[in-house]
Structure formats: C-alpha cells, structure tokens
Amino acid sequence: MAATDIGIDLGTASILVYLKGKGVVLKEPSVVAFDRDTNKIKAIGEEARLMLGRTPGNIVAVRPLRQGVISDYTVTEKMIKYFIQKALGKRTYRKPRMSVCVPSGVTEVEKRAVEDAAYAAGAREVYIIEEPIAAAIGAGxxxxxxxxxxxxxxxxxxxxxxxxxxxxxxxxxxxxxAGDNFDEALVRYMRKKHNLLIGERTAEDMKINIGTCYPLSTPETMNVRGRNLVTGLPKTIEVSSEETEEALREPxxxxxxxxxxxxxxxxxxxxxxxxxxxxxxxxxxxxxxxxxxxxxxxxxxxxxxxxDPMTCVAIGTGKYVEFMAGNHDLSQP
CATH class of the missing domain: 3.30.420.40 (ATPase, nucleotide binding domain)
Structure with missing residues (x-):
C-alpha cells in the first residue's frame, strides 16, 4: 500500500488536515476539553469548542496552541493523533509522511516541539514548512x-x-x-463602551457577522448578548458594524x-x-x-x-510534500 502524504495546518484557532488526492478532509477548531479529575480527554474539535466558557469546574476546555506555538505539549500530541486517525480512518498500515506548518517567526525549540508531536502521533517523516510559503502554494x-x-x-x-x-x-x-486579537478588541470595546461583558464565542460571532475594518456603504447591526457589568444581569444590546470598525482599528x-x-x-x-x-x-x-x-x-x-483563504495553508502544506518530491526528481539527470 502506498504511504499517505498528510499536510497539517496546525492553527491556533483551527486545524485542517489535507490528504493527497483528496484535498482538505478535516477542518475542526483546535480546542480540547478534558476532565481535570481523571485527566481524560472529553472532547476534541467542534464538540469541545461548544464547551468554551460553559464548563463546570472539573472540565476545562483549552486551546493547546497559543499564538501559533504549542503551549500544552501532551494535549497537542493527543489532538494531532486524534485528527490524523479521524482523517485516515483505521485502514492504514504504513506510517504517513507529514508536513506540518508553523508561523515564520518560530524558534528552533518550537519547531522541535512540533516535530516531536508529529512523530509521537505516528509520522514516518516530518517536514516543517513556514506558513507564508504554504499559503502561497495553496493560493495557486x-x-x-x-x-x-x-x-x-x-x-x-x-x-x-x-x-x-x-x-x-x-x-x-x-x-x-491576528483573529484572536480581533475578538479581544471586540470584547474590550463592548466592556468599555457598553459596560457589557461578552465571551470569546460571542465576540467571534460578532466579528463574522458584522465585523469590518473599513466603513461599509450600508451599516449592518446585530444583537449581542452578555452580562451587564453595572447590574450584573444578562442584557442584549444592538451593535452596528460602524462600532466594530472602531473596535478593530488598532489590531x-x-x-x-x-x-x-x-x-x-x-x-x-x-x-x-x-x-x-x-x-x-x-x-x-x-x-x-x-x-x-x-x-x-x-x-x-x-x-x-x-x-478559499481558510484552506490555503492546509492545501499548500499538503502539496509541499509533492513539491519537495518534485524537487528531488529534478536533480536526477
């Protein structure tokens, strides 16, 4: 059986897996929920994202990658393993070749951590590729x-x-x-301007629905729910896209x-x-x-x-293995 080539875009917000010949087969948020008492993983991906900011004391939903860097090694390793298995199914006999994408500013130590996590998750060979290069290949x-x-x-x-x-x-x-900072800017703005405390997920919905960083020809609005900091009670406020423009100006x-x-x-x-x-x-x-x-x-x-800006990096990471293989072929007479 031919070995599979996998490209993984290890993102802070989401993880995408690219399989040679199949394209992007998996796109899930990089969130892991685990039980503090037993140290067992409860949920990974989309299922865990729904738990962000809504968990009881013994369950924590975490994002093991912070700002493109592995902040929790064991959880990241388990997460990569889970996504690879989910993408490949159980039918693999040979270990895959993997190319994993990292931000261009990472240190050697951080690169090593990614490499080790990929080997631990069952890779035969690991290529580390810088994000902008993967993005360029993926953008065609x-x-x-x-x-x-x-x-x-x-x-x-x-x-x-x-x-x-x-x-x-x-x-x-x-x-x-990047994207997380856009969310944080919206959270800060809502707190300062409207005395309303909102969560990460609400901020993200706001960014997706009415977020803009350039004045729109026709402003749009949306209802945002959160907790009023003055009364301490839940409250809904209508927010316009003009306000998001003001909030997102700095990032x-x-x-x-x-x-x-x-x-x-x-x-x-x-x-x-x-x-x-x-x-x-x-x-x-x-x-x-x-x-x-x-x-x-x-x-x-x-x-x-x-x-398709979301999947560019994943596609480029997957194609990079082929690009490398192509390069090796060129050297032969």
Missing part, C-alpha cells in the same frame, strides 16, 4: 519562479507576512496579532504596519514585482470585511484575497 502561486509575491497570512494567533521568490521567503515577519492597523515594514525591507526588484502583482491575503483572518480596502488605501498596492 508558482513559488519556484524568480519573481516576488507578497503573502499576508492572517490566522487565529499570528499574522505572517512574507515576500516569496524562488521557493523561499526573502523578507518575512510574523506578528502575534488591523498593526497588521498594516507590519506589511509596511516588510515592504521597506524588500529588495527593490522584488518590491517592483509586488507593486505589479499585488498583495495576496490568506488565512481565516482575511475573511474580515474591509481588509482589502484598508490595505490598498494604506499601501497603494492592489490587494486581493485568495479563493
């Missing part, structure tokens, strides 16, 4: 050519920005400002700032390519409305979002 860019492409990959915990040419990144930066500005700093460090030939070809947004954070317009307004460079 031929990264082996000698021309510059700029990728802005906004995930849950980190935003990776890189200018890629000849299969590697020339200038890159990774900042810990989005930080991402634009990082893009700016990467452009400043880019060699002139590549910078010219980028101005020509535009900036490509990938990752779940790219789904935030108004990002393209904001980026264009601030940099003056045409910005577009990849076709």
């Amino acid at each position: 860019i031929d990264i082996s050519r000698p021309c510059g492409n700029m990728i802005v990959d906004i995930g849950g915990g980190t935003a990776d920005i890189a200018v890629i040419s000849l299969g590697g990144s020339v200038v890159s930066t990774s900042i810990k400002v 989005t500005a930080q991402i634009v700032e990082a893009v700016h700093s990467v452009l400043e460090k880019t060699p002139p030939e590549l910078a010219a390519d980028v101005a020509d070809r535009g900036i490509i947004l990938t990752g779940g954070g790219a789904l935030l409305r108004g990002l393209e317009e904001l980026m264009e307004e601030r940099t003056g460079i045409n910005t577009m979002t990849a076709e």
Whole structure:
C-alpha cells in the first residue's frame, strides 16, 4: 500500500488536515476539553469548542496552541493523533509522511516541539514548512519562479507576512496579532463602551457577522448578548458594524504596519514585482470585511484575497510534500 502524504495546518484557532488526492478532509477548531479529575480527554474539535466558557469546574476546555506555538505539549500530541486517525480512518498500515506548518517567526525549540508531536502521533517523516510559503502554494502561486509575491497570512494567533521568490521567503515577519486579537478588541470595546461583558464565542460571532475594518456603504447591526457589568444581569444590546470598525482599528492597523515594514525591507526588484502583482491575503483572518480596502488605501498596492483563504495553508502544506518530491526528481539527470 502506498504511504499517505498528510499536510497539517496546525492553527491556533483551527486545524485542517489535507490528504493527497483528496484535498482538505478535516477542518475542526483546535480546542480540547478534558476532565481535570481523571485527566481524560472529553472532547476534541467542534464538540469541545461548544464547551468554551460553559464548563463546570472539573472540565476545562483549552486551546493547546497559543499564538501559533504549542503551549500544552501532551494535549497537542493527543489532538494531532486524534485528527490524523479521524482523517485516515483505521485502514492504514504504513506510517504517513507529514508536513506540518508553523508561523515564520518560530524558534528552533518550537519547531522541535512540533516535530516531536508529529512523530509521537505516528509520522514516518516530518517536514516543517513556514506558513507564508504554504499559503502561497495553496493560493495557486508558482513559488519556484524568480519573481516576488507578497503573502499576508492572517490566522487565529499570528499574522505572517512574507515576500516569496524562488521557493523561499526573502523578507518575512510574523506578528502575534491576528483573529484572536480581533475578538479581544471586540470584547474590550463592548466592556468599555457598553459596560457589557461578552465571551470569546460571542465576540467571534460578532466579528463574522458584522465585523469590518473599513466603513461599509450600508451599516449592518446585530444583537449581542452578555452580562451587564453595572447590574450584573444578562442584557442584549444592538451593535452596528460602524462600532466594530472602531473596535478593530488598532489590531488591523498593526497588521498594516507590519506589511509596511516588510515592504521597506524588500529588495527593490522584488518590491517592483509586488507593486505589479499585488498583495495576496490568506488565512481565516482575511475573511474580515474591509481588509482589502484598508490595505490598498494604506499601501497603494492592489490587494486581493485568495479563493478559499481558510484552506490555503492546509492545501499548500499538503502539496509541499509533492513539491519537495518534485524537487528531488529534478536533480536526477
């Protein structure tokens, strides 16, 4: 039986598994719920996400990856194992080759932790690939050519920005400002402006439904439920998209700032390519409305979002194994 090639996008917010020939077979939130008393895992993925902020004392729902880095090693390992088994089913005899994606700023130690977790979860070989490169492959860019492409990959915990040419990144930066920070900004704003305390999940719903970082032509509204901090009682408030724009101003500005700093460090030939070809947004954070317009307004460079920004990195990670195999083939006469 042929060995399977698996690509895993280990995200702070969600984990995607790509199988060669099948595409993305699994996409689940990276949340694990376990019982403190027995140390047994209760639920993983979507089931555990529903428990966030709603658990009794002995059960904790945690996200083992914080800002793109493994913060709880054993839980991460179990989670990877669970997702691989779920994706492959029980029919595998040979250990798979795995490529796992990490943010571009991670240290060697953090890379090792990811590698060890993948081997422990049953990999035969592990390739570690940097997020912007995976995102570029997944967005359908031929990264082996000698021309510059700029990728802005906004995930849950980190935003990776890189200018890629000849299969590697020339200038890159990774900042810990991304989807989670958008949520936090909304939580802070609601507390300050409306004295309303809301949870992570409510903030995320807000971001998805009415979140924007550029004024919309027709403002939208939504009812947000939470706890009133003055009376201590549950309360519902109507919030408009204009308010989310105000709340998200700071984190989005930080991402634009990082893009700016990467452009400043880019060699002139590549910078010219980028101005020509535009900036490509990938990752779940790219789904935030108004990002393209904001980026264009601030940099003056045409910005577009990849076709399916959520799965770009996973597809690219999966294809990277083939890309590597292809590279090895080229060297033979």
